[in-house]
Amino acid sequence: MFNPPIRLLFIANYPKGWAPGQRFRFDCYLSYFKKQGVHVTYTPIMNEEEYRNYTRSSLTKLKVYFKQFFIRLKDLLRKNRYDIIFIQREASFFPWTWFDTLFEKGKAKVIYDFDDAIWLPQSGATAPWLARHKKIPALIQNADVVIAGCPYLAEYARQYHSWVEIIPTVVDTDYFVPKKKEPKYDYPVVIGWSGSPSTLKENFMVFEKVWIRVKETLGDKVVFKVMGGDFYHNERLGIHSIAFDPDKEVDFIGTFDIGVKPLPENDWTKGKCGLKELIYMSMEIPAIVSPVGATADSVDHGVNGFHATTEEEWVHYIKTLVENHELRWQMGKAAREKVVQKFSVKAWRDYYIKLFHRLLNSPKT
Numbered sequence: 001m002f003n004p005p006i007r008l009l010f011i012a013n014y015p016k017g018w019a020p021g022q023r024f025r026f027d028c029y030l031s032y033f034k035k036q037g038v039h040v041t042y043t044p045i046m047n048e049e050e051y052r053n054y055t056r057s058s059l060t061k062l063k064v065y066f067k068q069f070f071i072r073l074k075d076l077l078r079k080n081r082y083d084i085i086f087i088q089r090e091a092s093f094f095p096w097t098w099f100d101t102l103f104e105k106g107k108a109k110v111i112y113d114f115d116d117a118i119w120l121p122q123s124g125a126t127a128p129w130l131a132r133h134k135k136i137p138a139l140i141q142n143a144d145v146v147i148a149g150c151p152y153l154a155e156y157a158r159q160y161h162s163w164v165e166i167i168p169t170v171v172d173t174d175y176f177v178p179k180k181k182e183p184k185y186d187y188p189v190v191i192g193w194s195g196s197p198s199t200l201k202e203n204f205m206v207f208e209k210v211w212i213r214v215k216e217t218l219g220d221k222v223v224f225k226v227m228g229g230d231f232y233h234n235e236r237l238g239i240h241s242i243a244f245d246p247d248k249e250v251d252f253i254g255t256f257d258i259g260v261k262p263l264p265e266n267d268w269t270k271g272k273c274g275l276k277e278l279i280y281m282s283m284e285i286p287a288i289v290s291p292v293g294a295t296a297d298s299v300d301h302g303v304n305g306f307h308a309t310t311e312e313e314w315v316h317y318i319k320t321l322v323e324n325h326e327l328r329w330q331m332g333k334a335a336r337e338k339v340v341q342k343f344s345v346k347a348w349r350d351y352y353i354k355l356f357h358r359l360l361n362s363p364k365t
Helices: 027-035 048-056 058-077 098-104 132-142 151-157 197-221 249-253 276-282 311-323 325-342 345-360
Strands: 006-012 038-044 084-088 109-114 145-148 164-166 189-194 222-227 258-261 287-289 305-307
Touching: 006 058, 006 345, 027 038, 027 345, 048 058, 058 098, 084 098, 084 345, 098 132, 109 132, 109 345, 145 151, 145 345, 151 164, 189 197, 189 249, 189 276, 189 311, 197 222, 197 311, 222 249, 258 276, 258 311, 276 287, 276 325, 287 311, 305 311, 311 325, 325 345
Parallel strands: 006 038, 006 084, 084 109, 109 145, 145 164, 189 222, 189 258, 258 287, 287 305
Antiparallel strands: none
């Protein structure tokens, strides 16, 4: 515990409680940080309305693009009031590093945290013309310490910085709790997916052939539920996806019997941190996943879920869990146990406090 308290300025692009990278890498620790004497000032660029409309409104993008300059200017003017400045991914949507560099030249120690392979061009998918990925090496170099979400990202960061910590994306297991009190023996079994609009398009919808084969094989034994965007409708699968809503997330996922996380394998997905499957697992929902990137380490094949790499494997493992109710229940129990031990807020919160202590006692780079 810090006595006197320390002051931390959290530089965020998105509103509190919405963007996964912030929710599950920083927001979830806020109450504990406060108890430990870490006073956080949260300074996002977007508000909730802008976040919801950003990917589908050019006017919103333009507004945010100009608005961010004044927000970050205000932050620069007060930067020396803080002991630590925590930058999550980037300080702005600008393709240059002006704000990031000026934060790093102040008195405060700077933490740079990232959870995707954002040095790749596709990381700027919401505004590709900005080419923001080119500035990532400089952001890493200028920080006092770098936090990477998985070993793949840490390996990249160590090309530019000597102090790189690996802290996985975590879930609050006191919030994502099981909804089912006993095994389910009847049909239909709910196969569920939850994510963002971009991952709905790039991941779930890409595997549509798999879901069709599952439906053809199991028929009325299964139904699909999808949260991530209200634009995806597939009558053949009976899917009418709904927009993501953090207030409805737990209740929606709580209806799942099996959670799926399909991923194509490429340089971008190799850098993906575990998350979607961890939420399922925390709620005692066994997950079937593509064993790509950190996801392969989240799920122990045959213990708390399954790895699937081909269409045949996807259909086989889904069928196995749909028709074996006890196995589904047992795997769900084992899944939550793993998350509590290795990927929960409680498992990592003290590591953060110790890291803050080490950082404040180290020389400014």
